[in-house]
Amino acid sequence: MGDALGDAEQTRLRRARAAKGWSQNEVCARLARARRARGQMPPKPESVLRQYRWWEQGKKKATEWQEELCDVFEMSPQALGLVEEPTPSPLIVPTAPPAAVEYGDTAYLESARAYLKHLVALDNRFGAADIVRMSVRFFKSLQNLLGTGAYEPALEQDLNALTGEVAELAGWLAYDAEKHDLVRRMNQESLYYTRLAGDRNIELLTLQNASMHAGALGRPHEALQIARSVLEGGYELSPRIRALFLTRKARALAQGGDESAIPLFNEIESLYLEGVRDDDPEWAWWIDDRELAWHKAMATQSLQRDSTAIAEFERSVEATAPTETRSQYLHRAYLLQAQVDLGTWADAEATIKSLLPLIPEVESTRTKVLLREAIAKVAAYQKVPANIESGIAQLGIALDDADLTEAW
Structure with missing residues (x-):
């Protein structure tokens, strides 16, 4: 039984990592983040990496890291091969609803709205990777409140609208953090709650996010269908x-x-x-x-x-305010890719220099992916100027340092 479990664990962990496109080092960095989120200090990076290799090889069981592995891969212990498959059992229907931790009164609603604005501000300043988990927990707490009915009935529409808006934000943050399954799930949750609340404004924002996400995943026809469903549907559009x-x-x-x-x-x-x-949604400033x-x-x-x-x-880039750190980082990364594609090396050198101080400031997985793609494109050239080789090397080191800083 022990050998069989080891074989399954090896296969499933490796498959899970391959599906994400992560290296073992990237997985270990995420594991460290997950442990820190639980208020615990992770071991040294080399220790975690050594253990992880044992788990993939089936030499040891990841007993003390099960929760972190499940969080990182967003999969159950069974799906990752960390435990034996349970024997199917009859469905057990709970006889009592889950307990709500808080009560949804006016003070709670105002506090929750303020927290939502705080998360938006954090995203604009630091990027999504570090706060996506907080946003999902926030959504689940609101979902639980609505599910248990622990709120003032007069506030039901407002709470449904807020829950839909938090789900929309969680979907956007998951997109920036490259957690694509979570994006789709949060978008669906947002549409559910915004439609319950009759909140057309956030419903429209979520549909635009869904179109954006479909395009990013290489599904342009799906993106087009979503856009047309709004343009040709019964929406009154400003x-x-x-x-x-x-x-x-x-x-x-x-x-x-x-x-x-x-x-x-x-x-x-x-x-x-x-x-x-005057009747445009609050988020219209973003366009x-x-x-x-x-x-x-x-x-x-x-x-x-x-x-x-x-x-x-x-x-x-020119139209991005200097104070919008995350946007500066993202838009300059796209510009660098375009400059590398055309081989405009003098301009690329200036962009690299402008990116270097932003890397330790913002944790945006999407932007890191863009920059690593630019680095790979430069490496594919047979010959590039020496200053570009040096700048790209500095860029790679800065990205590696940022990964290490964020992980530990």
């Missing part, structure tokens, strides 16, 4: 919100190789210039010059119009 979903449509068309995407940006820019209306430039850059890049794309990437 010029600013219509511009957003036309942008999503253009991005999906471009990703599918459809040149009709580009003329859409004339209509998008015209709608954008009509400004924000700005920077975002439009970046979306046009991404669309033209999908259609292999690289020279146009790089000009729009430059515009997106």
Whole structure:
């Protein structure tokens, strides 16, 4: 029995890691983060790595790390092969609802709204990787409150709306943290609660997130379907919100190789210039010059119009406020990729220098992936200037140092 368990553990842990595209070092860094989140100090990195290799080889059982492994891979102990498969048992229906820790009164609602704004501010400053777990816990606490009925009945609509908004934020944070299964689940939860509350504003934001996510996963037709469901559905869209979903449509068309995407940006820019209306949602501020430039850059890049794309990437960086640290980091990473693709090395060197001080400031997994892709592209060139080789090496070291700092 022991050998069989070891074989299963080896296979399932390796498969789980391969599915995520992580190295053993990356898994161990995430394990350390998970242990710290429990208020415990992890062992030294080399010790965790040694143990993890034993677990993958089936030499030892990960008894003391089961919870962290399940958190990191978002899988059950059985799915990871950490325990023997349980014998099926009859369904046991609980006779009492779970207990609610807090009561949903006006003070609770105001406090929860303030906490939501705090999470948004943290994301804008530091990126999503460190706070996505907090947002999911926050969502689950609200979900439990609603499920148990431990709230003032008059606040039910407000609490459903807040829960939907927290789920929307958790989905966005999961996207930035590259936790794609969680993105889809949180988007679905958001749509459930926002529709219960009749909150069209957050429902629309969630649908735009869902279209964005589908495109990011290489499913442009799904992204296009979502955009069209809003544009051609029964939604009353202001010029600013219509511009957003036309942008999503253009991005999906471009990703599918459809040149009709580009003329859409004339209509998008015209709608954008009509400004924000009094009845626009609070999040409409997010649609700005920077975002439009970046979306046009991404669309033209999908259609292999690289020279146009790089000009729009430059515009997106220029339009980003210096105080928006995470956005500065992200948009400069996209610009660097475009510069590497075109081999504009003098500009790439300047972008690398601007990125280096941002790396220890922001923990955005999505941006790190972009930068590592840029590093790999440089390595594929047969010859690059010496200053670029040096700058790219510094970039790689800074990313490795940031991973180590965040983990330990």
